[in-house]
Amino acid sequence: MAGRWRGVLPPGCGPRRLQGPPAGAEKKGGGGAVESFPADATWIWSDGSAEEGVHRGGGGALIVTHDGATREVRVAAGRLCSSTRAELFALRAALEDLTSTPDRDTARPIIICLDSKAALALLKNGPAAQRTPVAADIWKALQGISATGQPIQLQWVPAHCGLPLNERADGLAKEASALPQEDTPIDVTTVTRAAARSASARWREAWPDGWHKEIWGSRLPGPVEGEDRCSAIDVHQLRAGHWSCSEQYLHRIGRRPSPGCEQCGSVRCPAALCRVCREEADTPRHVLLRCPALAGRRLARVGTIHPTVTELQDDGVVAALAAGFRAQLSRLATPP
Template sequence: MPAASASHLELVDRELRAAARVITGCPASTPAFALLSEAGMPAACTRRSVVAARLLGLAMSLPEGDPLRALAESTPPRRLKTTTGWRDRGREALARVCRGGAPLTFEARLATAGPPWRDVPGVTIVLEVGPGGRRDCHPDTRREAAESRLAELPAEATWIWSDGSAADGVLNGGGGATIISPNGDIREVRVAAGALCSSTRAELFALRAALEELLNMDGRDTSLPTVVCTDSMAALALLRSGPAAQRTPLAADIWRLLAALTEGGQPVTMQWVPAHCGLPGNERADALAREASALPQHDTPIDGGTICKAVARDAARAWQQSWPDGWYRAIWADRRPGPVLEADRAVAVDIHQLRAGHWSGSAQYLHRIGRRPEADCPQCNDMGCPAARCRVCREEADTPRHVLLRCPALAGRRLRRLGNIHLEASMARDDGAVAALAAGYRAQLSLIGYAP
C-alpha cells in the first residue's frame, strides 16, 4: 500500500465506501468523507502513511548490520518519479509528527522476554481501590476510596508515586516519580520519555526510572516492603500479564528491576490509584512528569507502537482538515464520531443519514434524486422548489439542518431534550437527540396524513 498509485488507492476506497454504506445505511449519494467518517473508516490514504511508518520503524528496530535495516537506512535513486516506497513515505510521515526535526532513535526489538515458566514471586499488582474509585464518581469519593485502600498497605515501607505525561497523548513524553523512604527522606525523579511517546509508555518510563533509583540508593533497607502507586491502569495491566508476556525492552526492564527488588524476599505491591482527585503523592508525581516532558528528547528511543499511533492520528487529522465546509464539518469540527449504539437498526440509519446530510426521510432529498416527482417539477436541486418544502411546517426545504435545528414543529422536543430551541450544529453529536428529533418529525408527518 505505501507504493500504491492514486488509481489503486481509489479502488481500495471504492470497496471501503461500499462497506461503509452497509454499516451506516447511507445512500450512494452521500459524500465520501462523511460516509467513511460515520462508519469509523478513514480513507485509504491515511492507512498508507501508517503502514509505511510501521514498516520503517520495524526495520530500524533491527540490529545494526541486518539487511532490512541497511535497506531502510539507504536512499537509492528512484526508478519512477511518481512512485514513493515505504522508506520515503515513512520518513515523510515521521517528519510531519516530529516537529523538531531532530533525528530519531528507534528502540531495539526485544529478542526474548524469558521463559514462560519463570515467575517473579513477591510482586502483587492491584488494579482497583473499590467501588468508589470508578471514573464516574465524584473526585472526593474517589480520593476517599483510594485513601481507604492505601491505609491497608504497610505504613513502614518505601513508597513510590509515579506518573507519566505526553502532549496530545503522543508527543514529548515525560515521567516523574517521588520516592519516600521509611525514614522520611524524599527523592524526586524526572526522565524524558521520547519525542514520540504514548501516555502509557511515559508511565512505564517513570516506573523504570523510579525502580532504578531505588535499587541504587545507598543504605536502602532491604527488609522492608515497597509500595508503588500509579494512576495508569494500562501500564499496570500490561505488567500484570507477567514477565514472559512482555513485548518491549522497557516493560522487560521493569520486570528485571522488580526481580532484583524481591531477591531477598522483599515484597512489592503495585497499586493503581485514581488520578486528579487530590492525592498529594499523585499530584506531585504528575507535576514532575510535566516538568520532565520539557527535558531533551532526542536521545530517548521511540517504539513501533507509538510511531503507528502518532502517524495514524496525524494522518486522520490531515484527512479531516481536507473536508469541505458545510453541514458535516459544522457538526464535528475537529472531532470524529464514535459508533452509534442504538439497538434499532432503523434508528441508527436515521442518525447516520441526518448527520451525513442525505436523509431518505427528507422530501427535498427524495425530490432531488427523482423519487418524489411533482407535476410541475419532476426533479431538481432547488431549495426553493415547492416540492422540497418541509411537509410539516412548509417554511423551507426539509434538509437535515432544518429538521434538527429550525423546524418550529419540533421546538418542543428540542426544549425538552436539550433545554433550548436555538441550537448549534454540534448538537447532532448527541445520538439520542438526533434519534428523538427524527422520531418526532416522523410522528408529525403521521399526524397530518403522510406515511412516515
C-alpha cells in the same frame, strides 16, 4: 530506534501483587486503598507526560522512604512517546534508582502507585508477555527485588483526585518532558501510532465545511448508543445531511420528481418543501432546529425550542426529533 524485546523471562517469580482499579474507585477518589497500606513502606509515585499524547515524553517519579526522605526522578521518554510509555520510563528509572541505593532497607514493603491503567494492565500480563525493552526491564527489576523477599505492590490510583504525592509526580513528569530527547530511542509501536494519529488529524482537518462538520468539528462520531438500528440510521443520516425521509434529499437525488421539476438541489424548489409545516425545505437543519411542528419535542428534550447545533451531538435528542417528524408524517398519511 528502540529494538524489540526478544527475550522471554521466566513467569514464576513476580511481585507479590499488582492491583488494578476496583469498581467505583474513580468516584471514591482513590484515597481509600492508599490509606490502607502500611505507613512505614517505601513509596514510589510515578507518572508520565506527553504533549498531545504523542510528543516529547517525560517520566517523573517521587520515591518516599519510610523515614520521610524523598528523592525525585526525571527521565526523558522520547521525542515521540505515548503517556503510557512515558509512565513506564518513569517506573523503570525509579526502580533503578531504588535498587542502586547501597544498604537499602529490604524489610519494609514497596508500594508503587501509578495512575495509568494501560501501564498497569500491560505489566499484569506477566514477564513472559512483555515485548518492549522498557517493560521487560521493569519486570527484571521487580523480580530482583522479590528475590530478596521484599514485598512489592503495584497499585492503581486515579489521576488528579487530590493525592498530593501523585500531583508531585505529575509535575515531575511535565518537567521531564522538557529534557533533551535526542538520545532516547523511539520504539516502532510509538512511531506507528504517531503516524496514524497524524494522518487521521490531517484527514479530519481536510473535511469540507458543511452540516456534519458544523455539528462535530474535526471529531469522529462514535456509534449511536441506546437506540435501535432504525433510529440509529436516522441519527447518522440526519447528521450527515442525507436523510431518506427528507423530501428535499429525495428530490435532489431524483427519487421524488414533481410535475414542475424532475430533479434539482435547490432548497427553494416547491418539491423540497417540508410536508409537515410547508414553510421551507425539510433539510436536516430544518427538521432538527427549526420545524415548528417539533417545537414541543425540542422543548421537552433540551429545554428550548431553539437548540444549538452542538446539542445535536446527543444521540437521544436527534433520535427523538427524527421519531417526532416521522410521527407527524404518519398523521398526514392517515385519512381522517
